[in-house]
Amino acid sequence: MIVWIASYPKSGNTWIRSFLYSLLYSNDHIPDLDKFDIIDQYPTRKHFKKFINNFNNFREMSKYWNASQTELNLDKKIKFFKTHHINCKVENNSFTELENTLGVIHIVRDPRNIITSLKNHYSKKNYLEALNFISDPLHCIDTENKSHKNIDKTMILNTLISSWSNHYNSWRNFSKNYLLIKYEDLEKNPKKTFKKLTDYLKINLKFEIDTEKIDKIIELNSFENLKKIELIKGFKEAAVDENNKKKEFFHLGPMNKWKNLLSNDIITKIETIFKKEMKELKYLD
Numbered sequence: 001m002i003v004w005i006a007s008y009p010k011s012g013n014t015w016i017r018s019f020l021y022s023l024l025y026s027n028d029h030i031p032d033l034d035k036f037d038i039i040d041q042y043p044t045r046k047h048f049k050k051f052i053n054n055f056n057n058f059r060e061m062s063k064y065w066n067a068s069q070t071e072l073n074l075d076k077k078i079k080f081f082k083t084h085h086i087n088c089k090v091e092n093n094s095f096t097e098l099e100n101t102l103g104v105i106h107i108v109r110d111p112r113n114i115i116t117s118l119k120n121h122y123s124k125k126n127y128l129e130a131l132n133f134i135s136d137p138l139h140c141i142d143t144e145n146k147s148h149k150n151i152d153k154t155m156i157l158n159t160l161i162s163s164w165s166n167h168y169n170s171w172r173n174f175s176k177n178y179l180l181i182k183y184e185d186l187e188k189n190p191k192k193t194f195k196k197l198t199d200y201l202k203i204n205l206k207f208e209i210d211t212e213k214i215d216k217i218i219e220l221n222s223f224e225n226l227k228k229i230e231l232i233k234g235f236k237e238a239a240v241d242e243n244n245k246k247k248e249f250f251h252l253g254p255m256n257k258w259k260n261l262l263s264n265d266i267i268t269k270i271e272t273i274f275k276k277e278m279k280e281l282k283y284l285d
Contacts, residue, residue, distance in 0.1 A: 103177030
């Protein structure tokens with residue numbers, strides 16, 4: 001059965017996947033940025049090869065979302081899938097159904113900080129362009145973007161992410177085994193947040209966890225350590241700039257760095273557009 005690791009881009013999905021890889025798949029529990037793609041991405045073309053030939057027809061592909069997931073679940077094993085896709089319906093075809101979903105690990109981040117990361121990662125000209133990115137209800141991640149030249153584009157489909165608020169609401173409380181993780185909690189208290197995730201794996205998903213090793217695994221997956229690993233070994237998911245130079249993927253700035261980067265006009269726009277969700281998540285009073 002599928003456990004979704006669902007998030008809007010630049011919200012901490014990679015950090016969570018690294019921890020899960022170290023905890024569940026690595027014998028020595030050491031993070032390896034080249035191996036934790038054992039936690040696969042969905043959707044990719046390989047999931048639909050049995051059903052369609054034209055991968056550019058989004059409506060046609062949507063007809064087989066759940067058929068492809070049913071096939072993935074035939075072995076009855078728990079499997080994690082990273083997704084940035086909105087949990088939506090297209091002509092009555094749902095992105096996923098509860099019968100195919102065991103659980104959801106839903107990672108969210110303050111949209112004021114998301115656009116500061118998006119501007120760099122997706123090479124946006126300014127913060128207004130980044131705001132338009134996260135406000136667009138029909139926004140797709142363009143997998144042909146040259147900034148992701150290291151990713152195998154023959155396997156990846158364009159992903160409908162929609163706006164930040166639509167994406168958040170689409171995954172919110174989906175599945176009885178639902179866990180919400182705020183990126184800001186990972187920043188402020190990674191130990192407490194990763195232990196919350198570990199409890200979810202044990203209690204909700206019935207994983208057997210060696211609790212004596214948790215503190216060490218958390219330490220190995222500190223943001224600082226992942227940053228060091230990237231500097232030494234690189235990271236294939238890192239974007240490249242216009243000069244074909246790798247951008248730093250693990251780039252953690254000061255808490256609430258948006259306060260020093262965004263104009264009052266951009267801040268007001270974000271807080272107006274996403275007011276309801278930001279209040280719900282306590283990003284606004």
